[in-house]
Amino acid sequence: MSKRKQHAPEFKAKVALEALKGEATVSELASRFGVHPTMINQWKRALLDGASGVFERGGRKAPVIDEDQVRDLHAKIGELAVANFFFGKKAQALGRDVRRGMVERDHPDLSIGQQCALLQVPRSSFYYTPQGETDHNLALMRLIDVQFLDTPFFGVRQMTWHLRNEDHAVNEKRIRRLMRLMGLMPIYQKPNTSRPAKGHKTYPYLLRGLQVKRPNQVWCVDITYLPMRRGFLYLVAIMDWHTRMVLSWRISNTLDADFCVEALNEAIYRFGPPDIMNSDQGSQFTSFACTDRLRRSGIRISMDGKGRYLDNIFIERLWRTLKYECVYLHAWETGSQARAGVRTWMEFYNHRRPHKALGGRPPAVVYSLTAEAMQPDQQEQIRA
Template sequence: MSQRKQHAPEFKAKVALEALKGEETAAELASRFGVHPTMIHQWKRALLEGASGVFERGGRKKPEIDEEQVKELHAKIGELAVANSFLERKLKALGREVRRGMIEPDHPDLSIGQQCKLLSIARSSFYYTPKGETEQNLGLMRRIDEQFLETPFFGVRQMTWHLRNDGHLVNEKRIRRLMRLMGLMPIYQKPNTSRPAKGHKTYPYLLRGLRVDRPNQVWCSDITYLPMRRGFLYLVAIMNWHTRKVLAWRISNTLEADFCVEALNEAIHKFGPPEIMNTDQGSQFTSFAWTDRLRRSGVKISMDGKGRFLDNIFIERLWRTLKYECVYLHAWETGSETRAAIRKWMTFYNHQRPHSALGGKPPALVYWQRNDINQPGQQVQRVA
């Protein structure tokens, strides 16, 4: 049997004072403070009944809550309201799954309801376990991914028509949801593509007309979808623009910014920061965690124009090569199998696979030949 939670007198007074204001209903206050509405009624009544003692016997009885205490409590409540408003705005920039993972069920002071309120998520979402996509939807996602590599200009309508012509009974609503889940956007110019998250800053494209003639002058990054037998994962890679070498990569089961920043940290730690980093305008690359890491390292931030996949063409070609030479040849069961296969292929790509743009040499060899700063075995670690 669980022990009944004890509330401090200061907490009860604060809740009762808020109830006295009459600005929120008992249900709203109960949700806000994580207590039962009955308690709010009891504490409010106790405050009203106890307040009469302030005026008994000419005020000779020492009040339990005097005017200065009330003013101080109101000031603290105002400060808390401002702090909570600031915190909510910052937290909303994070994905729901990230905020959900921040909840501590065994927190000594905050209940799950209070933590959900502070993190701006519904309490029911904390207990909800996603069912995942059906086998039919996973098959459709695999077909969409394969076709998108061939025709990256296919939007929702064209992709729906294509799948219908192949005998799949689908509608545009379903294909739109699956393409969004996969992070796919057609390449034609149109408004509101590759939108960053609300409140995130975007940056101009810095590579137009720029001659890229040395390693670590420009890096680029992107995310792609990896189909599996019973689900899907996402892969992010950091590539050296000049030599096409993949500097770092990470796999994740959600489209948050964390795994992108991990790959970026690894690349900077091993090779030092580049002069320019180019990405699309996706929410992972406009997030504070990503852009702040680049700014602290003195890196100029460049972002593709809306709907312009050619602005980051080299890493788009990497995805095409990876999927036809590795991903589509397997049906991985687990994330560990996927990581092992991707690691093996990335090693092959960097050190053995001849690259047509490099005169038939592998990217890693060209990187070290043209890099005047770092050489194998003599890497200079530059810490931001």
């Protein structure tokens, strides 16, 4: 019987670095390296969290662990089999993906079946090799995205009926999975339309009845899905509410808070902090990293009500315009191609594209003129 391969730290670092580059989608990386997409997300997260340790205390190297110590540790792990019940109770506190990653193929004392039993992970799920999304599913995701821009109130059932009427043999189970994968949620009133992560604080909506009369009074932020030739990416953008100007944006192959914070840092650095930042109640915007950055900058936090897409309508219209004028006209294969395409369109949108609500002027022109028209003492008061 051949020895089963175990993921070495070097292999994990290689995959995490590829994910960090953002050139390939997670589906592509999972298919290329033969690992589960969730593991790629975890390794990328671990790489980002551990990178700061390289520069701590003069870049001191991590202590080397002796092989005898490793064997002793494995022996202690083997003793846990005696306490199967108690260990199983502890394992339940961890997510299934985390427990799956704890299984070692070459453990000296416990077989894979025993480890799966201890960690309460189905053995079949451990042996599963991800194949990535099929071309058919990617085509369905493209159709769903196009239709969702026209009818954002379509839930799983309505979207399934729509695709069936277009002669696509689909069921609700597949459409539900694909819409969750794309991060699409219908906008009709219902409980928990946009769910923050457990323990994340949500904030009230502050824009109701507020007259927005100047730049940097209110910013808004949102995330959308970008279809690629193989897989998909995510785009976050920050917009000035008064002038509709896109202040910053970022693209990522994983749906975490880091790229949102990067876009926020750039916008604050270039234009100064706004009075209010409005977003939905997604886990990226309710995360500590994002809300703490806003609070430290003295920015008041506003969040849409559940199911209230109109609360952030301007950036929703931006997504529609971007996709019909740019994204759907191309079939990008790499992250660099997507970034170059979005960058070109964003420059066009800000500086040359006429905007109806702005009297036919581009957003960047209105932003500059409005900011220059303000009195110096007003500008200083806003900055303060």
